[in-house]
Amino acid sequence: MVGGQGALEDVGVVTAFGGRWAGRRVLVTGATGFKGAWLSWWLSRLGARVTAIALPPPTTPSLFEKLGLASAVEYREVDVCRAPAVAESVARAQPDAIFHLAAQSLVRTSYDDPLGTLATNVLGTAHVLDAVRAARRPCAVVIVTSDKCYENHEWDWGYRENDPMGGHDVYSASKGCAELVTASYRRAFFPAEKRAEHGVAIASARAGNVIGFGDWARDRIVPDCAAALAAGRPIDVRNPSSVRPWQHVLEPLSGYLWLGDRLLSAEAATAGEAWNFGPHPESERTVESLVNALIAAWGAGSWRRLDGGARHEARTLRLAIDKAVARLGWTPAWSFAETAHRTAIGYRDWTRLEGAELRARLDGEIDDYVRAARDAGARWPDGRADGDGDGSGA
Numbered sequence: 001m002v003g004g005q006g007a008l009e010d011v012g013v014v015t016a017f018g019g020r021w022a023g024r025r026v027l028v029t030g031a032t033g034f035k036g037a038w039l040s041w042w043l044s045r046l047g048a049r050v051t052a053i054a055l056p057p058p059t060t061p062s063l064f065e066k067l068g069l070a071s072a073v074e075y076r077e078v079d080v081c082r083a084p085a086v087a088e089s090v091a092r093a094q095p096d097a098i099f100h101l102a103a104q105s106l107v108r109t110s111y112d113d114p115l116g117t118l119a120t121n122v123l124g125t126a127h128v129l130d131a132v133r134a135a136r137r138p139c140a141v142v143i144v145t146s147d148k149c150y151e152n153h154e155w156d157w158g159y160r161e162n163d164p165m166g167g168h169d170v171y172s173a174s175k176g177c178a179e180l181v182t183a184s185y186r187r188a189f190f191p192a193e194k195r196a197e198h199g200v201a202i203a204s205a206r207a208g209n210v211i212g213f214g215d216w217a218r219d220r221i222v223p224d225c226a227a228a229l230a231a232g233r234p235i236d237v238r239n240p241s242s243v244r245p246w247q248h249v250l251e252p253l254s255g256y257l258w259l260g261d262r263l264l265s266a267e268a269a270t271a272g273e274a275w276n277f278g279p280h281p282e283s284e285r286t287v288e289s290l291v292n293a294l295i296a297a298w299g300a301g302s303w304r305r306l307d308g309g310a311r312h313e314a315r316t317l318r319l320a321i322d323k324a325v326a327r328l329g330w331t332p333a334w335s336f337a338e339t340a341h342r343t344a345i346g347y348r349d350w351t352r353l354e355g356a357e358l359r360a361r362l363d364g365e366i367d368d369y370v371r372a373a374r375d376a377g378a379r380w381p382d383g384r385a386d387g388d389g390d391g392s393g394a
Helices: 005-011 034-045 063-067 083-093 107-112 114-135 170-189 192-198 221-231 250-263 287-298 322-328 336-348 355-375
Strands: 025-029 049-054 074-077 097-100 139-144 200-207 209-211 235-237 243-248 274-277 284-286 303-305
Touching: 025 034, 025 083, 034 049, 034 063, 034 250, 034 355, 049 083, 063 355, 083 114, 097 114, 097 250, 107 114, 107 170, 114 139, 114 170, 114 200, 139 170, 139 250, 170 200, 170 274, 192 200, 200 250, 209 336, 221 235, 221 287, 221 336, 235 287, 243 250, 243 287, 243 336, 250 274, 250 322, 250 355, 274 322, 284 287, 287 303, 287 336, 336 355
Parallel strands: 025 049, 025 097, 049 074, 097 139, 139 200, 200 274, 209 243, 235 303
Antiparallel strands: 243 284
C-alpha cells in the first residue's frame, strides 16, 4: 500500500499536473485542518512554495502537527474573520493561487455557535476575496465549500451545480451563502471576459463526505469510529440509514489542484465556475455500510445505534459529478471498498506513525492515488491540458 521514495520518482507526486505546481506561490487557508494539512503536504511535495494561514490546529491529535508542516511550509496564525490580517497575508504572500479551505466545518457545531459559523464561513470567504481584489495582481482562487450548500430535498439523485443553494441548518446555509458571495465577487469584480485586465480567475468547489486518516474532529463518524475501535468499545452511530457520498480525501484534493491549474491556464474563462467533486454512485452508501466496512478493515469491533437527538441532519445526500468528468477530465479513482480500507488501516497505524514514517505514508498514499487516477483516465496525473482522452474513466 505504501510507496517509497523511489516510487515517488517513478510516478510521482512531483510530476503530476504536468509538474506545473513546482515553484508556484500558493496560499492555503485552513491549513491546520484535515483537508488543509493533506493539501499543504501534497503541494509541498509538488514543489510549490506554500504559505499556510490558519488558526492553531483545531484538534488533538493533529495531522498538521504530526507531519511537522509548520516547518515544511511558511505558516502564519491568521483568523479569516479578521479582514486586515487576511489582506496583509495575501499581500505578503503574493500568491499565484489561493485555496480557501478555512471554515467552521461541523453541522452540529453550527447549532451551538450559529453566529461564529456564519462569520467564519461567509465573512471569512468575503475577506479572502476582498483581499484578492485589494492585491491587484493575477491570481487563481479556488473557494472550497461543501455538498451541503444545496437546498436538500432528500432526492435519490445527485445535486448538480445549477441546483439552488439552501440549507435547513446554519452550517448548510453558510456554505450556500459562501457560494453566493463567491459568484457575486466573480461577476462584479473579476468577470471572465475582462481577465486580461484584472488577471484573476475564481472557481468554487463542492466535495462529498471526505474521509481518510488524520481527521480527528469531534462529531464526525470516521474519527468517532477510529477512537472507539482503538479503545475496544462499540461505535455509537446516530443515523445509520443516512446516505452520503463517501470519498477519500485525495479525490477532491486532486480536483481542487486540477481546477486551480486550469484557472491559471488558457482554460480559465471556462473553469471559473462552480464544480462538484464527488465519488461514483457506488460510493453513495449508508452510514451503516461505512461503519461495517471500517470494522472489517480494522479486523475487530462493533457498533450500536445512538439516539441522534432533536437536531436535524439530512437523510440522503448525493452529488452529481458529470460536469467535472466531461469538462475537466477529472474522475474518481478509488472505490468505496478501497477508500474504507485505506482509511481504517491509516487510523489503526496512527499511533506508531511518527516523523519520516508518517510522511512516507502520506507520500505513498499520494503515489498510489496518482497511479489509480491515471489508470482511470483522468487528465491531471499527466497534466494533459488538451482534450486527449475522454476523461470518463470508462
